[in-house]
Amino acid sequence: MNAGLPEPVRRDEWRVSHDEREAVVERLNTAAAEGRIDLGELDARLDLALNAKTYADLAPLTADLPPDVPVNQEPLIIKGGMNGATRSGRWDVPGRISAYGGMGAVKLDFTQTECRLPEIQIEAQGQMGGITIIIPDGWAAETSRMDGGIGGFxxxxxxxxLPRTPLIRLTGSGGAGGVVIRHPNSWERRKQRRLQGQ
Structure with a gap:
């Protein structure tokens, strides 16, 4: 009577969806950011996650992680104030950043960071001083929700x-000082090459 019908399969043999693969990728990136797995392990597990076909392929990749990897929902807040504020060099990049230009301006330079997060949410309020955001080549930005304000965006x-690089989701307003997001300029590229050669 069951001629032509496939045999029942166990749950671990069920096919996984794109969303389920992405959920595991995000969990692995979070675990790496928290120091639970090193970058070598992360690369190996990401390869397996992206090529997983069944639940049996995915399950071992997070089996040694806590059931719920905690995610810090508090954003990093950077205020330009009167004298300005800069984040550059090697710094720990969180998933959410709120930047306020104040009078002195804010500069966020991601070019020397080693960020493995799939996405970084940045709220940028240019205010009077403005905000400059510099991202490495290969990173991309989604900026459709930015308001130019008086100073422009x-x-x-x-x-x-590029694969395995963060997507910057930028929201906010240019205010009076404006907001700029860009890749390194020629001077910054030369400086970076000198630093790498030391």
Whole structure:
């Protein structure tokens, strides 16, 4: 009577969806950011997650992680104040950042960070001093929800995004000072090459 029907399969043999693969990728990135797995392990597990076909392929990749990997929902708040504020060099990048230009301006430079997060949410309020955001080549930005304000908003980034790089989701207003997001300029590239050569 069951001729032509496939045999029942166990749950671990069920096929996984794109969303389920992405959920595991996000969990692994979070675990790496928390120091639970190192970058070598992360790369190996990400390869397996992205190529997983069944639940049996996915399950071992997070089996040694806590049932719920905690995610810090508090954003990093950076205020330009009167004298300005800069984040550059090697710094720990959280998933959410709120930047306020104040009178002195804010600069966020991601070019020397080693960020494995799939996404970084940045709220940028240019205020009087303005905000400059510099992202490495290969990172991409989604800026459709930015309001130019009086000072304007400028997006000089390219849309090409390399695999395993963060997507910057930028919201906020240019205020009076404006907000700019861009890749490194020629001077910054030369400086970075000198630093790498030391």
């Amino acid at each position: 400028t997006d000089k980034t390219t849309p090409q995004r």
